[in-house]
Amino acid sequence: MNAIEIHNLSKSYGKVHALKDVSFEVKQGELFGLIGPDGAGKSTLFRLLTTLIAPDSGSASLNGLDIVKDYRSIRSCVGYMPGRFSLYPDLTVEENLQFFAALFGVTVEESYELVAPIYRQIEPFRKRRAGKLSGGMKQKLALSCALIHRPKVLLLDEPTTGVDAVSRSEFWEMLAGLKKHGITILVSTPYMDEASRCDRIALCNEGQILGIDTPNGIVQGFDSPLYGIKARNMFALLETARNADGVTDCYPFGEWHHIVTDGSFNPDMFIREFERIDGLEITPVEPTIEDMFIKLMKR
Amino acid sequence: MNETVISVKELTKRFGAFTAVDSISFEVGRGEIFGFLGANGAGKTTAMRMLCGLSYPTSGSGTVAGFDIMREGEQIKRHIGYMSQRFSLYNDLTVWENICLFAGIYRLTKRETQERATELLKTLDFASERDTLVGALPLGWKQKLSFAIATIHHPEVVFLDEPTGGVDPITRRQFWELIYKTAESGTTIFVTTHYMDEAEYCSRVSIMVDGKVCALDTPARLKQQFSADSMDEVFRTLARGAKRGE
Numbered sequence: 216m217n218a219i220e221i222h223n224l225s226k227s228y229g230k231v232h233a234l235k236d237v238s239f240e241v242k243q244g245e246l247f248g249l250i251g252p253d254g255a256g257k258s259t260l261f262r263l264l265t266t267l268i269a270p271d272s273g274s275a276s277l278n279g280l281d282i283v284k285d286y287r288s289i290r291s292c293v294g295y296m297p298g299r300f301s302l303y304p305d306l307t308v309e310e311n312l313q314f315f316a317a318l319f320g321v322t323v324e325e326s327y328e329l330v331a332p333i334y335r336q337i338e339p340f341r342k343r344r345a346g347k348l349s350g351g352m353k354q355k356l357a358l359s360c361a362l363i364h365r366p367k368v369l370l371l372d373e374p375t376t377g378v379d380a381v382s383r384s385e386f387w388e389m390l391a392g393l394k395k396h397g398i399t400i401l402v403s404t405p406y407m408d409e410a411s412r413c414d415r416i417a418l419c420n421e422g423q424i425l426g427i428d429t430p431n432g433i434v435q436g437f438d439s440p441l442y443g444i445k446a447r448n449m450f451a452l453l454e455t456a457r458n459a460d461g462v463t464d465c466y467p468f469g470e471w472h473h474i475v476t477d478g479s480f481n482p483d484m485f486i487r488e489f490e491r492i493d494g495l496e497i498t499p500v501e502p503t504i505e506d507m508f509i510k511l512m513k514r
Numbered sequence: 515m516n517e518t519v520i521s522v523k524e525l526t527k528r529f530g531a532f533t534a535v536d537s538i539s540f541e542v543g544r545g546e547i548f549g550f551l552g553a554n555g556a557g558k559t560t561a562m563r564m565l566c567g568l569s570y571p572t573s574g575s576g577t578v579a580g581f582d583i584m585r586e587g588e589q590i591k592r593h594i595g596y597m598s599q600r601f602s603l604y605n606d607l608t609v610w611e612n613i614c615l616f617a618g619i620y621r622l623t624k625r626e627t628q629e630r631a632t633e634l635l636k637t638l639d640f641a642s643e644r645d646t647l648v649g650a651l652p653l654g655w656k657q658k659l660s661f662a663i664a665t666i667h668h669p670e671v672v673f674l675d676e677p678t679g680g681v682d683p684i685t686r687r688q689f690w691e692l693i694y695k696t697a698e699s700g701t702t703i704f705v706t707t708h709y710m711d712e713a714e715y716c717s718r719v720s721i722m723v724d725g726k727v728c729a730l731d732t733p734a735r736l737k738q739q740f741s742a743d744s745m746d747e748v749f750r751t752l753a754r755g756a757k758r759g760e
Contacts, residue, residue, distance in 0.1 A: 252682035
């Protein structure tokens with residue numbers, strides 16, 4: 216049995232089609248990433264799976280439980296961390312944890328060893344009110360609270376948004392640790408570079424899924440030769456490259472611009488044609504998830 | 515560096531016993547794209563608030579767009595543009611009404627407003643959305659509009675606080691092309707971001723750790739200095755050394 220099964224799920228808010236006929240499944244114990252920008256429908260999908268809203272059409276199940284019929288039993292077997300901080304700011308760290316344990320009819324002691332690797336980092340501040348915590352500490356407390364009833368499925372809605380690169384890395388290491396306990400994790404993120412931390416990912420945009428595969432499988436689907444180019448004036452280089460023969464797309468990519476090419480492109484010819492450009496360099500590059508996302512969006 | 519637009523010396527801000535910004539000094543020149551990076555809690559927001567005239571430093575000195583940050587906060591506000599990470603236009607007004615509202619706040623004349631609003635709609639290719647309620651625009655469009663409005667009064671410098679958070683990869687790049695164009699026309703760009711590839715697009719980058727600026731140079735030289743392949747690596751090296759939890 217798959218941990219999560221989603222069949223042709225759709226949800227609209229008035230005229231806005233937040234989720235359009237989405238289907239996929241997540242295996243037991245999998246760390247599955249929903250990768251996409253704001254407006255992709257990620258939060259809507261989480262709200263549907265946590266039974267907070269009902270779908271317009273389609274169906275979904277978690278651990279074999281239907282999100283409409285079995286909503287009560289689903290609520291006790293999922294852990295959910297919403298995109299917005301949703302703990303009680305006037306309760307202390309320790310009170311929040313106890314409160315969520317009480318809601319689910321468990322004790323903090325029973326689950327302590329599961330939450331310890333995360334909770335221990337904020338335990339020195341257990342008497343502090345949650346509202347007074349920093350962003351990173353709030354995030355750790357929210358994850359601890361979502362885990363306190365030992366959920367089978369963990370649903371994390373953009374846990375790393377607005378968090379700096381180092382803290383983001385640490386958070387993914389915590390998730391890797393939880394995976395070892397056999398917990399199935401569905402996590403969303405707008406940061407494409409986090410995709411490689413997942414077993415499988417779904418690239419999503421405007422309510423639809425553009426592609427599902429392992430991170431490796433996704434980039435292997437990028438079937439056009441890709442090059443990195445740079446020059447002294449990077450901004451001017453964009454326009455030049457976009458008009459060059461054999462170039463189908465050109466966009467900034469960190470230190471380099473990436474150029475997507477067709478079969479007729481020849482890098483040596485490119486260098487010769489534009490030798491007047493100061494500091495021009497070209498090198499073949501491996502596509503990333505973000506290159507694939509851009510390609511799929513333009514399709 | 516040609517003409518200096520931002521200059522701060524030993525800028526410090528204390529809240530009680532806590533030193534949020536600890537004696538930072540740097541200069542930013544006209545037309546530069548200055549990346550202002552740091553871990554969460556490093557003091558970026560506090561520093562930026564002082565540069566925007568929203569809060570006064572505890573000690574230190576400096577000027578923004580020619581005005582003293584110790585005394586002339588109100589003048590600074592008038593001569594800069596500011597765009598926050600949270601969308602700051604009015605959802606219940608149309609594109610055109612939002613433009614006119616902010617043009618009014620910045621005291622543009624009727625004629626200037628008309629001219630610049632028309633020019634803005636043309637640059638963004640937004641003419642067909644003139645009478646659309648801003649709330650109905652996709653996020654990427656809102657962010658581009660927000661940026662254009664933040665520069666409608668042709669400020670000396672525009673402050674962008676995580677302008678591309680949550681934006682799709684194509685729009686994120688279009689946004690940076692807007693930034694490039696604006697910088698080329700002589701407006702200084704002061705920008706914060708959590709996307710390390712965007713740090714590479716900056717003319718110079720400063721990285722704050724525990725209230726101090728602990729690195730400041732061009733992306734190329736920073737990578738050389740820290741023997742790193744990317745700005746991401748440079749950032750991680752520095753931010754890992756942070757003592758203060760955010």
